[in-house]
Amino acid sequence: MRTEATLEEWKALYDVAIRLKDVKPWEELWDMDLITILPKGKKEPCICSVMGRGGECYAIGAYNGINSIHNFFEMVNNHDVPSHQLIRYQNNIMCNFGNRDELTKKELTLIKELGFKFRGKNNWIYFRVFETGYAPYMPDKNQVLEFTGILKNLYMAIKALHTGLEVDFKNGNTLMRRFDEKNNQWINYEMPVFIPKVQYSIPSLEDQLLIKKLKKQHKVNSILELDIAYLNSTINDRNYDKPLIPRLCILVDGRSRMILSQAMVTPEDDDVDIIFGTIINYIFQKGKPKQIVVRDTYILSILIDLCKQIGIDIVQSGKLKGIDEFLESFYEYRIK
Structure with missing residues (x-):
């Protein structure tokens, strides 16, 4: 309190x-x-x-x-x-x-x-x-x-x-x-100057049966963008003693720029569960993507072991064109 x-x-x-x-x-x-x-x-x-x-x-x-x-x-x-x-x-x-x-x-x-x-x-x-x-x-x-x-x-x-x-x-x-x-x-x-190096923990999916099912899914030639984006707004919720900034887990098709899924992330949510769930749901619905592009080292560390186990390429890029276009349109809408 x-x-x-x-x-x-x-x-x-x-x-x-x-x-x-x-x-x-x-x-x-x-x-x-x-x-x-x-x-x-x-x-x-x-x-x-x-x-x-x-x-x-x-x-x-x-x-x-x-x-x-x-x-x-x-x-x-x-x-x-x-x-x-x-x-x-x-x-x-x-x-x-x-x-x-x-x-x-x-x-x-x-x-x-x-x-x-x-x-x-x-x-x-x-x-x-x-x-x-x-x-x-x-x-x-x-x-x-x-x-x-x-x-x-x-x-x-x-x-x-x-x-x-x-x-x-x-x-x-x-x-x-x-x-x-x-x-x-x-x-x-x-x-x-002291510049610390922080090693993020790398979660591992322990459910071997689930891993086998994911490996068996057919491959698709899609490139996905994934990020937990921060929105430029504030939520004052009585359940919290501090104002919230909305965070949105967004999955976008990197070629078509189409939004494939989005989910709000609260302080109580486990980022690992949200990100794993987003990617696993996509794989079962569409197949294994060719590549996943993420914005930062934190999200890269969450997905790197899963991608390695099931054979998906993962890269890091500060710019995510599809997600950034969505965010910019969101900001423009709020300004209007």
């Missing part, structure tokens, strides 16, 4: 965000000039990305933990994935310096209760959590406390840069700030 932060806890977070805004870190850091923080007592680091040097979007993103950092680099490096689908990689907390009309009524009320009076463009501070399967939402108590600590350490790391610490960001280094347990103090130093 969600627990809300107190006004005092929110004020501590806003105070450090205001201090960071005053030093204008985006005037000296690009978004890939990463600050790495290893919080006291934690085993996994957090990386912070400062945005705004380009003069468009001013924000600080914190990617906490191995999986979140991995997803950050997936998002950065997947240039062929449509922008509206990059949210699948975003598991982080954002501190935004934006405009008043970007804030929700709840956020405006909070700022008023805290006694802050922000004015003008890029001066309104608000915080959003990005989590797979959910629309961006305000942080809860634990997230407020954790983010406060991260931003305090980010502020101190930036002060270290101002007092002489040199970091070769251009050649892939980061400023590391961590607590030295031996000497009981925080230390700052330069080191190579």
Whole structure:
């Protein structure tokens, strides 16, 4: 169950965000000039990305933990994935310096209760959590406390840069700030950027009778596109304490661009079951396709063993023409 932060806890977070805004870190850091923080007592680091040097979007993103950092680099490096689908990689907390009309009524009320009076463009501070399967939402108590600590350490790391610490960001280094347990103090130093490699688990279909039946199905010369796509809408459901972002498992004929099946995916659903069911149903109805094209490594890992067992080629591509056309038409319809 969600627990809300107190006004005092929110004020501590806003105070450090205001201090960071005053030093204008985006005037000296690009978004890939990463600050790495290893919080006291934690085993996994957090990386912070400062945005705004380009003069468009001013924000600080914190990617906490191995999986979140991995997803950050997936998002950065997947240039062929449509922008509206990059949210699948975003598991982080954002501190935004934006405009008043970007804030929700709840956020405006909070700022008023805290006694802050922000004015003008890029001066309104608000915080959003990005989590797979959910629309961006305000942080809860634990997230407020954790983010406060991260931003305090980010502020101190930036002060270290101002007092002489040199970091070769251009050649892939980061400023590391961590607590030295031996000497009981925080230390700052330069080191190579930490880019974790995450190995997704590869599920295996154990039903040998089902595998035999799938193998016996006739082959068809079809190329399929499969993805769990993220839709640009929000669902507020009383059964959840966070707003949902609709996810849709879509199967498309890659040649004709015809939609073959689609199914909503909720946070309770098992992605493996949904994807296995989609492909197995197609095989029994139409036959074994020549090839399946998927968008990301996550879905590739789910299907790779099944495809190997029954003799289907599987490839990964950030662009899925049939699915992307459907999504773009969906977005255009919503705008109208």
